[in-house]
Amino acid sequence: MLRFAANLGFLYQDLPFLDRFSAAARDGFAAVECLFPYDVPAADLRARADAAGVEVVLINAPPGDWASGERGLASLAGREADFRDSIERGLDYASRVGSPRLHVLAGVLPPDVSRDAALARYEAGLRWAAEQGARAGVTLMIEPINPHDMPGYLLQRQEEAHAIVDRIGATHLRVQMDLYHCARVEGDVVVQVRRWLPTGRVAHCQIAGVPGRHEPDVGSLDWRGALAAIDEIAAATGWDGWIGCEYRPRRGDVAGGTSDGLVWMRGLSSKD
Template sequence: MPRFAANLSFLYQELPFLDRFDAAARDGFAGVECLFPYDVPASEVRARATTLGLSIVLINAPPGDWAAGARGLACVEGREGDFRESIERALAYATAVASPRVHVLAGLMPAGSDRDAAIARYEERLQWAADQAARAGIALMIEPINPHDMPGYLLQRQDEAHAIVERIGAVNLQVQMDLYHCARVEGDAVVQLRRYLPTGRVGHFQIAGVPDRHEPDEGTLDWRSALTAIDEIAAGTGWDGWIGCEYRPRRGAVPEGTSAGLGWIQTVPGGFG
């Protein structure tokens, strides 16, 4: 069964960031991921993960001014210099904490802007970033994100993401398939999973319940069929990635709120993997 990673930007939010590593390890996770860890020295993050025997499996590249509404720089006109700085910072941090993957957010398209021009910028910058990442031995992820959660986001569909990866042709550029976002946009995420995982272009999964983004066992996502499909395809292709648990615990950011909601993983054959 695929391995589960705790997303420490979503789970255990009642704890200071580094203490979330301890909580994830106590609950049985073998891997962790997070959005933007850059306020914490990489040496401290690496030391905590190493002490606990945790793999850091994914971080995001800096997205610009998140608090001011930025959601990535890769397609944004006039921000090429900032984009390159964000990639360089992300690769240095990922190398320091031994994360093999970096997710690069596409960015928002202002109303009325030229989509074709934005896609062209996006692909040109991704090509450059993939070249830099290859030298560092790191894989870059691009992720379709649904417009309900992130209005105006450039990349929303699986077919768009896979077409971009195919056109660029870099072996270390892959799709991060979030089953929550996929289901919000394209309906049956299991159908999409079975279509795209065998291509070899999916490098990472994430999961949450639909539509409220709580634990996967709440809502309409057919999460058991999704995990079964991943397991079956992985057995035939050798795919050995991770599934990031990127959801908001239904009990909220309260003591043991995350832990109390992990029963769904415990019903999966192999548990935490």
């Protein structure tokens, strides 16, 4: 059975952040995910989630200096201490708000830095972080991100992410499979879902239309085929992850725009 989570960094842009929890609940979401909620006290976020009756199923670890172009610290030379601080802060926040998953961004590869060296730092950082996640009871997620949206991002392909998780072999390190990013880099998402979801390494999915990153039914993404494959595999394997709606609604800054755009989800026979 498909389970959808509202990404509150993308949806309901017409509302203040904390008001988005109840808006998501009114639209039938049982769960939410957040990007970087650290400006909001964890107790306040947890209170809004509890009041709305929604689970917080994913947040991102602090990414470094976003304004200056940092997109994660895990692979950056000389930033090891900052990376560890970001993981500790992220795990503490995740534990306080009840999120069982924490997405760890890899970072952008500088043009003059060896990719092999960056990957070695990335894996070393993830090994340490996965140990901390196990102690906190929080699963760390790594996500391939397409180079159109995030030029130079270190991790771009599903195969590479799965190989890293397999090499590290930690129970609290898994792959976050974003169908939008996957489609932009690797093409047919139905093929990719059928290849990777049964491995047991994917603990969370996300969806958006291609190429505009709007509602899934806008553009070329075979969203019906991909969701049908996820539903079929989940029934066969017991996969119980969430599908995060991480897209920019076409009318998201207009009152009711996000809700109006959810017609694609309401039309599914299994949507919760």
